[in-house]
Amino acid sequence: MSRKQIGVIGAGVCSSEARSLAEMVGREVAKRGAVLLCGGLGGVMEAAAFGAKQEGGITLGILPGTLREEANPWIELAVVSGMGHARNALIAQSSDALIAVNGEYGTLSEIALGLKMGKPVVVLESGWQIKGVYRAESPEEAVELAFRLIESCEKPEKSP
Amino acid sequence: MSRKQIGVIGAGVCSSEARSLAEMVGREVAKRGAVLLCGGLGGVMEAAAFGAKQEGGITLGILPGTLREEANPWIELAVVSGMGHARNALIAQSSDALIAVNGEYGTLSEIALGLKMGKPVVVLESGWQIKGVYRAESPEEAVELAFRLIESCEKPEKSP
Amino acid sequence: MSRKQIGVIGAGVCSSEARSLAEMVGREVAKRGAVLLCGGLGGVMEAAAFGAKQEGGITLGILPGTLREEANPWIELAVVSGMGHARNALIAQSSDALIAVNGEYGTLSEIALGLKMGKPVVVLESGWQIKGVYRAESPEEAVELAFRLIESCEKPEKSP
Amino acid sequence: MSRKQIGVIGAGVCSSEARSLAEMVGREVAKRGAVLLCGGLGGVMEAAAFGAKQEGGITLGILPGTLREEANPWIELAVVSGMGHARNALIAQSSDALIAVNGEYGTLSEIALGLKMGKPVVVLESGWQIKGVYRAESPEEAVELAFRLIESCEKPEKSP
Numbered sequence: 288m289s290r291k292q293i294g295v296i297g298a299g300v301c302s303s304e305a306r307s308l309a310e311m312v313g314r315e316v317a318k319r320g321a322v323l324l325c326g327g328l329g330g331v332m333e334a335a336a337f338g339a340k341q342e343g344g345i346t347l348g349i350l351p352g353t354l355r356e357e358a359n360p361w362i363e364l365a366v367v368s369g370m371g372h373a374r375n376a377l378i379a380q381s382s383d384a385l386i387a388v389n390g391e392y393g394t395l396s397e398i399a400l401g402l403k404m405g406k407p408v409v410v411l412e413s414g415w416q417i418k419g420v421y422r423a424e425s426p427e428e429a430v431e432l433a434f435r436l437i438e439s440c441e442k443p444e445k446s447p
Numbered sequence: 448m449s450r451k452q453i454g455v456i457g458a459g460v461c462s463s464e465a466r467s468l469a470e471m472v473g474r475e476v477a478k479r480g481a482v483l484l485c486g487g488l489g490g491v492m493e494a495a496a497f498g499a500k501q502e503g504g505i506t507l508g509i510l511p512g513t514l515r516e517e518a519n520p521w522i523e524l525a526v527v528s529g530m531g532h533a534r535n536a537l538i539a540q541s542s543d544a545l546i547a548v549n550g551e552y553g554t555l556s557e558i559a560l561g562l563k564m565g566k567p568v569v570v571l572e573s574g575w576q577i578k579g580v581y582r583a584e585s586p587e588e589a590v591e592l593a594f595r596l597i598e599s600c601e602k603p604e605k606s607p
Numbered sequence: 608m609s610r611k612q613i614g615v616i617g618a619g620v621c622s623s624e625a626r627s628l629a630e631m632v633g634r635e636v637a638k639r640g641a642v643l644l645c646g647g648l649g650g651v652m653e654a655a656a657f658g659a660k661q662e663g664g665i666t667l668g669i670l671p672g673t674l675r676e677e678a679n680p681w682i683e684l685a686v687v688s689g690m691g692h693a694r695n696a697l698i699a700q701s702s703d704a705l706i707a708v709n710g711e712y713g714t715l716s717e718i719a720l721g722l723k724m725g726k727p728v729v730v731l732e733s734g735w736q737i738k739g740v741y742r743a744e745s746p747e748e749a750v751e752l753a754f755r756l757i758e759s760c761e762k763p764e765k766s767p
Numbered sequence: 768m769s770r771k772q773i774g775v776i777g778a779g780v781c782s783s784e785a786r787s788l789a790e791m792v793g794r795e796v797a798k799r800g801a802v803l804l805c806g807g808l809g810g811v812m813e814a815a816a817f818g819a820k821q822e823g824g825i826t827l828g829i830l831p832g833t834l835r836e837e838a839n840p841w842i843e844l845a846v847v848s849g850m851g852h853a854r855n856a857l858i859a860q861s862s863d864a865l866i867a868v869n870g871e872y873g874t875l876s877e878i879a880l881g882l883k884m885g886k887p888v889v890v891l892e893s894g895w896q897i898k899g900v901y902r903a904e905s906p907e908e909a910v911e912l913a914f915r916l917i918e919s920c921e922k923p924e925k926s927p
């Protein structure tokens with residue numbers, strides 16, 4: 288009954304190009320029946336949640352503040368953490384895989400936490416290129432790769 | 448697009464009577480289109496989530512540990528907090544109202560945090576009777592009361 | 608090298624009587640060489656920290672917000688948690704014993720979390736009388752009792 | 768009354784060279800009367816705390832787990848967070864400046880969080896070279912630089 292959860296991470300303010308990429312990622316995640324998990328705010332988070340809702344998906348936002356009203360309009364379920372930046376660890380830990388659409392230091396902290404926790408991390412585009420992340424050239428490739436990596440994590444024999 | 452979220456709190460190990468009550472609460476929450484939010488583990492949490500799923504509802508569990516596998520089988524979306532007891536604050540803060548089905552010290556901490564945050568807290572049965580909580584005699588009454596209290600919180604004129 | 612840590616909990620705004628009691632608790636804690644741990648803000652927390660510093664003790668505040676400037680002037684070391692109410696769990700978990708000087712719902716949540724974690728909890732005065740807490744009639748008795756309870760926890764044979 | 772707090776971050780298992788560097792950083796921090804703040808475990812954290820205690824300094828560890836016994840022997844005060852990796856945000860937020868002595872993904876997450884929060888971050892040696900960090904060639908230089916950066920943060924005119 289439990290659904291796969293794909294965390295989409297990136298800046299709260301972003302270019303229209305990044306928005307388009309994030310929206311496409313959100314659509315692909317929803318098409319595969321997975322939950323779109325994000326930080327619940329604007330920019331990349333909002334575009335990804337919008338994309339997921341366009342395809343009838345479920346969206347879950349883990350907000351840094353104490354007010355649910357801070358969520359973008361496409362967040363259906365919200366965790367109002369009130370924990371500030373410490374909520375980044377919850378996003379990483381609750382995701383079966385992370386997909387980063389550019390982003391700044393906050394995104395980097397999520398990538399690092401994801402890698403520390405052994406989660407597959409796919410970086411779309413010209414984002415942070417830390418050893419251990421997987422690169423994807425398009426939203427479709429990023430989501431496809433994320434799902435393949437999750438599967439290989441679940442198999443008894445470990446993939447690289 | 449955002450859904451109401453009702454937190455159901457109570458012990459992880461409980462009597463069959465408490466299970467029945469929690470299941471009924473979960474059913475009522477789902478019938479009204481709200482999200483069943485809980486701590487994701489056994490006992491009251493599991494019964495409430497089971498009830499919600501029987502009615503086609505959505506369930507969200509905020510787990511204390513680092514493994515999603517610790518969630519009960521009726522949890523559809525999970526936040527894997529890895530925060531231990533500190534996650535109780537997230538349950539309280541993410542709920543529009545809390546309904547307590549008996550429970551021990553963990554539940555008391557959630558009731559206290561909910562009251563501190565100004566959330567409506569309904570206590571079903573012979574649970575913790577702290578000043579500031581509302582009592583209900585049945586699951587139906589508890590859910591009905593929770594929704595009425597949420598509405599009155601949202602209105603410009605404050606209810607007691 | 609590690610020091611005993613006594614958590615003093617209570618309201619951020621309080622009567623002058625409560626302040627006197629908290630200050631005496633802080634003095635007693637420091638006289639015994641233990642760290643005075645608290646939430647770092649005003650009222651009971653400030654009075655206890657003031658008392659500890661009068662006796663040359665060390666004070667540690669676990670702040671809810673993101674600014675160290677919010678600490679009262681008697682806090683020597685501060686954890687700037689940025690976690691809001693969820694920091695209450697850190698206070699309970701980091702204390703070898705808790706002493707409550709009255710207080711409201713926030714204090715109740717800390718008492719409940721402390722009991723859940725198996726910590727000795729001493730309630731001074733007319734505060735929350737939850738099953739499982741120990742009562743003390745004076746600050747001296749409260750601190751004396753807290754230290755005795757810590758010792759008995761550490762012994763192989765468990766005390767009640 | 769409040770003391771400066773310098774966070775020293777790095778791997779829990781490390782080379783003897785990294786240990787020497789961390790110990791020297793800890794000594795320098797203590798000589799200047801600042802608190803040595805760290806994650807409380809082994810490797811770089813232990814060496815830094817050992818160094819600080821050799822100079823009579825105060826050490827504060829923010830532990831990821833629920834047991835104070837997990838702290839290294841040089842930790843005088845401990846916050847037992849029980850929050851796992853989310854405690855990295857508390858280390859970053861509670862430090863006036865961060866000094867990184869190599870380290871892996873956990874350290875990278877702390878660097879990123881520190882930068883996000885606007886803290887001065889000094890990286891000693893061949894560690895993570897993220898844009899925005901300051902480099903130092905020796906422990907003395909790292910601590911000297913950290914203190915200078917803290918001062919310039921506190922002045923009305925912002926330094927780069």
